Amino acid sequence: MKKHVHQNIGTCSSHTHVTLEDGIVTHVKIVGGCVGNTQAVCRLVRGRTAEEAIALLEGIRCQNGTSCPDQLAKAIHEAMAKDEE
Numbered sequence: 001m002k003k004h005v006h007q008n009i010g011t012c013s014s015h016t017h018v019t020l021e022d023g024i025v026t027h028v029k030i031v032g033g034c035v036g037n038t039q040a041v042c043r044l045v046r047g048r049t050a051e052e053a054i055a056l057l058e059g060i061r062c063q064n065g066t067s068c069p070d071q072l073a074k075a076i077h078e079a080m081a082k083d084e085e
Contacts, residue, residue, distance in 0.1 A: 001026070002082050006075030010064030013038060016075040025053050025076065033068045041069050050076050 006016045013033030019026045025045050030038035045053040058073035 002079050003027075004075060004079035004082055006071065006078055008032075008068070008071040010066040011062070011068050011071055013068045013071065016068075016072050018072070018075045018079050020050055020076070020079045023050050023080075024048070025050060028072065030068055030072065038068050041072060045072070050080050 001019060001021045003017070003019045006018070008014055008016055008030075011033060013030045015031040017027070017029040017031070019028075025048055028042040028045055030042060032038075041057070045056070048056075054073045054076050057069040057076075060067045060069040062068070062070075
């Protein structure tokens, strides 16, 4: 199990916590941002493979060329990289 905290850049949310277990997203929490939307995004990616979640979220734009879902995709990428170490 790999837990990772990502410092969000360019969004209203400040951090994204993600846990991967055997390549599956098992826990996600986005701190700050639009609470209803971030809760929904977190629920929708739970149980998906890391690759599926990234494909769904990467590149979504809200402001400053990024979004909370895009930052979540970055957090998952980072957690996967940790998993490979």
